[in-house]
Amino acid sequence: MIYLPPLLALYLKPMTLDDVAALHSDYRILIDFWRARKPADKHAPYLRGFELMEIYPIASRLVIVDSEPTDSGVLRYRWRYAGSELRNFIGVELTRRYLHDTADEDTARVTAEIYADLARNGGHHYWERKLGLIDGARSYMGYTRLLLPLLGGDDIVRHFIGLYVLPTLRVADEDVKPQNWNLVPEKR
Numbered sequence: 696m697i698y699l700p701p702l703l704a705l706y707l708k709p710m711t712l713d714d715v716a717a718l719h720s721d722y723r724i725l726i727d728f729w730r731a732r733k734p735a736d737k738h739a740p741y742l743r744g745f746e747l748m749e750i751y752p753i754a755s756r757l758v759i760v761d762s763e764p765t766d767s768g769v770l771r772y773r774w775r776y777a778g779s780e781l782r783n784f785i786g787v788e789l790t791r792r793y794l795h796d797t798a799d800e801d802t803a804r805v806t807a808e809i810y811a812d813l814a815r816n817g818g819h820h821y822w823e824r825k826l827g828l829i830d831g832a833r834s835y836m837g838y839t840r841l842l843l844p845l846l847g848g849d850d851i852v853r854h855f856i857g858l859y860v861l862p863t864l865r866v867a868d869e870d871v872k873p874q875n876w877n878l879v880p881e882k883r
Contacts, residue, residue: 718839738817756860757856760773760794810855
């Protein structure tokens, strides 16, 4: 029998939501909340059914992402909400920012593909990886994330909710960039 490290084993077989829930109790909270709001005839619940105060213990590590079409029809992804613990961990405020303005090229491409796949097929996405910010800051820091689709009012997946489980690491206040700090240089 060949021994596989637990992380490698995760990549070799698809993980059910119950598998993900077994990894951390906070994933169980989000999964139970998501499942309780999912209509039986839909592959995801509606965004309007999510009240973050109902899952307050994990809200500081949640993101809600919106997909927005551009004039050319290409989708852009914007964080509607990113919790404060996540902001402190990565050192950047994500709320109201776009994926391609904050993530490095590879991370943005892979993440956009994940969002598009969830919008088409439903399901969930779990990964374990290191940060991928444009400037490479804190790229040594790892995390895990569960991403689930959410329906818009038109019954189409237009939103996503993600929960990050972060390592226990104290980040000093001086390491956190102000909310108006921009990873992409401003045009002059």
